[in-house]
Amino acid sequence: MMKRLPPWLLLTAEFIVFAGLVALLTILDHAAGMKMMVIVICLLTPALLLAVIFTLRYATKEQQNITTNLKKELDAEKREYQTIQAKFDEAIEKRTFELQRVNGALNREIAERIQAEEEVRGLQKQLHLILDSAGEGILGLDNQGRVIFMNKAASLMLGWESEELIGNTHHELIHHTLPDGSTHPVEICPIYMAYRDGLVHYKTGDIFWCKNGTSFPVEYVSTPIRDRGMLTGAVVVFRDMNTYK
Incomplete structure (x- = not known):
């Protein structure tokens, strides 16, 4: 052409x-x-x-x-x-709808989590109030013997503020010496044994040491803490025997 x-x-x-x-x-x-x-x-x-x-x-x-x-x-x-x-x-509209749906689900999840955290804080507050109202001293320990909780009665008896004792090993500060003045080996400490062998240990005729270097006779029970079958620590409940004379 x-x-x-x-x-x-x-x-x-x-x-x-x-x-x-x-x-x-x-x-x-x-x-x-x-x-x-x-x-x-x-x-x-x-x-x-x-x-x-x-x-x-x-x-x-x-x-x-x-x-x-x-x-x-x-x-x-x-x-x-x-x-x-x-x-x-169309793609923008679809993507916007998906983002709105995901954002809505995320907002609901955040709201539920905030509510759950508030409920947990409320329960923790109630638990602290209950423990602080107890007449006996209560110590919470992890599986390394470090203090993770101390109620008001324990603080008054030992002379330590909770902020001073938490994070430190209980045996080195309050249970290091036997009534006869000899060193108390940690391996035979009933408190230590509770979060090692998983058994409840009761002891009387023992002493705890205060922050000012004095001691007082105690009676205590050390109960292991288990989480999903694993030993995670122990709870020690003790009383000053001087108050029961």
Whole structure:
């Protein structure tokens, strides 16, 4: 299929042909005379005008075709853009819905966790109030013998504030020496044995040492703490036997 020539090229070719004919007529003027030249010009001028008109109509039609094709391309691109935009909007709407759903679930979980933490704090407060109301001294120990809890009665009897004793090993501070003044080996300490062998140990005729270096006779029971079958520490409940004389 032959490629169409652009209108400007057709017009250029027509004027070149016309100029060539005029040059040819100039030559014929000398050869055949003025009369022949006039006849040829009269014949060529209408033909040239028709060619120009045809070329202009052709150019107009070509321009219309180009405009139509451009419009079709623009319409196709517009439809494609609208399709892409619709898919994009749909994806955003879907993602927004998913985020709202997840955010709602997360907010509910946070609210439930806050409520659970408040309930735990409330229970811990009640437990502390109960333990602080007890007349006996109570110590909570981990499985390394470190103090993790001490009630008010224990603090008063031992002379230690809870902040001073918590985190320290009980045996080194309050149970390091026997009543006869000899060193108390930790291996035979009934409190130590409770969170090692998992048995309840009761002891009387023993002594605990205070912060100021004095001691007092005690009676105590050391009970192991278990969590999911594992020994995690012990609870020691003791009383100052001087108050029961």
